[in-house]
Amino acid sequence: MSLQRSMFEEIRRNKFLSYIIMLGFLILIGILGGVFGWLLGSPLFGLILAAFIGIVYSLVAYYSGDRMILRMSGAVPVTKEEYPYLYHIVEALAISAGLKKPPKVYVIRDSALNAFATGRDPEHSSITVTTGLLEKLNRQELEGVIAHEMSHIKNYDIRMMMLAAVLVGVVVLLSDFMLRSFLWGGMRGSRRRDSRDTGPWLILLAIILAILAPLFAQMIRLAVSRRREYLADASAAALTRYPPGLASALEKIKNDPDPLVDNANRAIAHLFISNPFRRTRSYFATLFSTHPPIEERIRRLRAM
Amino acid sequence: MAAWLWILVVVLALVVLFVIRVFNSLIRLRNEVDNSLAQIDVQLKRRYDLIPNLVETVKGYAKHEKELLESVTKARAAMMSAGSLAEKASASDQLSKTLKTLFAVAENYPQLKANQNFLQLQEELTGTENKISYARQHYNDMVMLFNNRIQMFPNNLIAGMLGFKRRELFKAPEGEKEPVKVKF
Numbered sequence: 001m002s003l004q005r006s007m008f009e010e011i012r013r014n015k016f017l018s019y020i021i022m023l024g025f026l027i028l029i030g031i032l033g034g035v036f037g038w039l040l041g042s043p044l045f046g047l048i049l050a051a052f053i054g055i056v057y058s059l060v061a062y063y064s065g066d067r068m069i070l071r072m073s074g075a076v077p078v079t080k081e082e083y084p085y086l087y088h089i090v091e092a093l094a095i096s097a098g099l100k101k102p103p104k105v106y107v108i109r110d111s112a113l114n115a116f117a118t119g120r121d122p123e124h125s126s127i128t129v130t131t132g133l134l135e136k137l138n139r140q141e142l143e144g145v146i147a148h149e150m151s152h153i154k155n156y157d158i159r160m161m162m163l164a165a166v167l168v169g170v171v172v173l174l175s176d177f178m179l180r181s182f183l184w185g186g187m188r189g190s191r192r193r194d195s196r197d198t199g200p201w202l203i204l205l206a207i208i209l210a211i212l213a214p215l216f217a218q219m220i221r222l223a224v225s226r227r228r229e230y231l232a233d234a235s236a237a238a239l240t241r242y243p244p245g246l247a248s249a250l251e252k253i254k255n256d257p258d259p260l261v262d263n264a265n266r267a268i269a270h271l272f273i274s275n276p277f278r279r280t281r282s283y284f285a286t287l288f289s290t291h292p293p294i295e296e297r298i299r300r301l302r303a304m
Numbered sequence: 305m306a307a308w309l310w311i312l313v314v315v316l317a318l319v320v321l322f323v324i325r326v327f328n329s330l331i332r333l334r335n336e337v338d339n340s341l342a343q344i345d346v347q348l349k350r351r352y353d354l355i356p357n358l359v360e361t362v363k364g365y366a367k368h369e370k371e372l373l374e375s376v377t378k379a380r381a382a383m384m385s386a387g388s389l390a391e392k393a394s395a396s397d398q399l400s401k402t403l404k405t406l407f408a409v410a411e412n413y414p415q416l417k418a419n420q421n422f423l424q425l426q427e428e429l430t431g432t433e434n435k436i437s438y439a440r441q442h443y444n445d446m447v448m449l450f451n452n453r454i455q456m457f458p459n460n461l462i463a464g465m466l467g468f469k470r471r472e473l474f475k476a477p478e479g480e481k482e483p484v485k486v487k488f
Contacts, residue, residue: 096439096442241441
C-alpha cells in the first residue's frame with residue numbers, strides 16, 4: 001500500500017503548492033502594483049488596484065483556468081456518440097480510480113500523439129487526447145495513457161499544474177511585455193532627457209522583471225517534477241494492472257516524428273504527457289523543457 | 305486528588321477522540337466499499353440490458369448458431385438468479401466467456417460484421433465488459449483495504465465493538481470455472 005500512501009501525500013502536497021502559487025501570484029502582483037503606484041505618486045492606490053486585479057484573476061484562474069487551457073490548446077468537447085470507444089475507456093478507468101463521475105472528454109484534431117488532463121479537482125476535470133493518439137494506439141496503449149491522465153486527476157496534479165499554467169504563465173508574459181516596453185521607453189527617455197527622475201527606477205524595475213521571468217519559468221518547470229510523472233506512471237500501472245500498455249504507448253509517442261507545435265502554447269506545455277516541442281531547439285523550448293526522459297519512463301514501466 | 309482526576313479526564317477524552325476518529329474513517333471506507341459494489345451492479349445491469357438486442361441482431365444473420373445463442377441467454381438468466389457474491393462473480397465470468405465466444409464466432413459472418421447495429425453493440429458490450437472488470441478490481445481493492453483496516457490493532461478492538469464485519473471479495477471460487485463448450 002505504499003503507492004496509496006504516496007498518493008495521499010501527493011494530494012496534500014499538490015493542494016499546498018496550489019495555495020503557494022496563488023499566494024505568490026498575489027504578492028507579486030501586489031509588489032508590481034505598489035511600485036507602479038509609487039511611480040505615479042500613490043503606492044496605496046497601486047496596491048489596492050493590484051489586490052483587486054490579483055484576487056479577481058486568481059478566482060477566474062481557479063474556477064475557469066481549465067477552460068482557458070482547453071481553448072489555448074485547441075481542444076473541442078466531443079460526445080459519446082462521436083467517440084464511443086474513447087468514452088468507454090475514460091469511463092472504465094474512472095471506475096477503476098474510484099472517481100465519483102468520469103472526467104469530461106475533449107479531442108484535439110491533430111495527427112500528433114499527445115494527451116493532457118486539467119481541472120481544479122476530480123469532480124471538475126477533463127481529459128484531452130489528440131485524434132492522432134486515437135488512430136495510432138491500440139486499446140491497451142490508449143488505456144495506459146488515459147490511466148496516466150486519470151492518476152494526475154486523482155492526485156490533484158491537475159489543480160497545481162492548471163494554476164501554474166494560468167497564473168505563472170501570465171506573469172511570464174507580463175514581465176516579458178513590460179521588460180520590452182521599458183527597454184524601448186528607457187532608451188527614448190534618455191534621448192529626450194525629460195524623465196530623468198523616473199528613469200533609474202524604471203530601469204531597476206526592468207532589471208527585477210528580467211530576473212523574475214526566468215525564475216517563474218523555472219517554477220513551471222518544477223511543476224512537472226520527475227517524481228510527479230513517475231508516480232503517475234506507477235499509478236497508471238496500478239489502475240490498468242498492465243504496465244506494458246503504457247510502456248508501448250510511450251514507445252510509439254517517442255518514435256513519432258510529429259510534434260504538437262501548432263497549438264501548444266508555451267504556458268501549457270507542461271500539462272502534456274510528452275513534450276509538445278520536442279523538435280525545436282529554441283531558447284524557450286529548452287527553458288521550458290519540462291518532461292523527464294521518455295526512455296527512462298519506459299524502462300521503469302518495463303521493469304514493473 | 306484533583307490532579308489525578310484531571311489526568312483521568314484528559315486520558316478518557318483522548319481515548320474517546322481516538323475512537324471517534326477510527327469510527328469515522330471506518331464508516332468512510334465502508335461507504336466506499338458499498339459504493340464500489342453498487343458500481344459493479346450498475347455495469348452488470350447494463351450488460352444484462354444489452355444482451356437481448358445483441359441476440360436479436362445475431363439471430364438474423366447467423367441462424368446456425370442457435371445453441372450458442374441459447375447458452376448466452378441461459379448465462380444471462382443465471383446472472384439474475386445468482387444470490388451470493390461468489391455466485392454472482394462466477395455467473396458473470398460465465399456470461400463473459402459465452403459473449404467472447406459469440407464475438408469470436410461472429411467473425412465467420414461477414415454480413416453480420418458489416419452490420420452497423422452489431423458493431424455498435426459490440427463496442428458497447430466490450431466497453432461494459434471492461435468497466436465490469438475495472439469495477440470489480442476497484443471493489444476488491446477497497447474490500448482489501450477495509451478488511452485490513454478492521455483487522456489491525458488497535459482498530460480491531462473498536463471495529464469489533466462497533467460491529468464492523470469483514471467483506472467478501474467479488475471473485476469466483478477457484479476450480480469452479482468450467483471451460484466453455486462450444487460446438488462449431
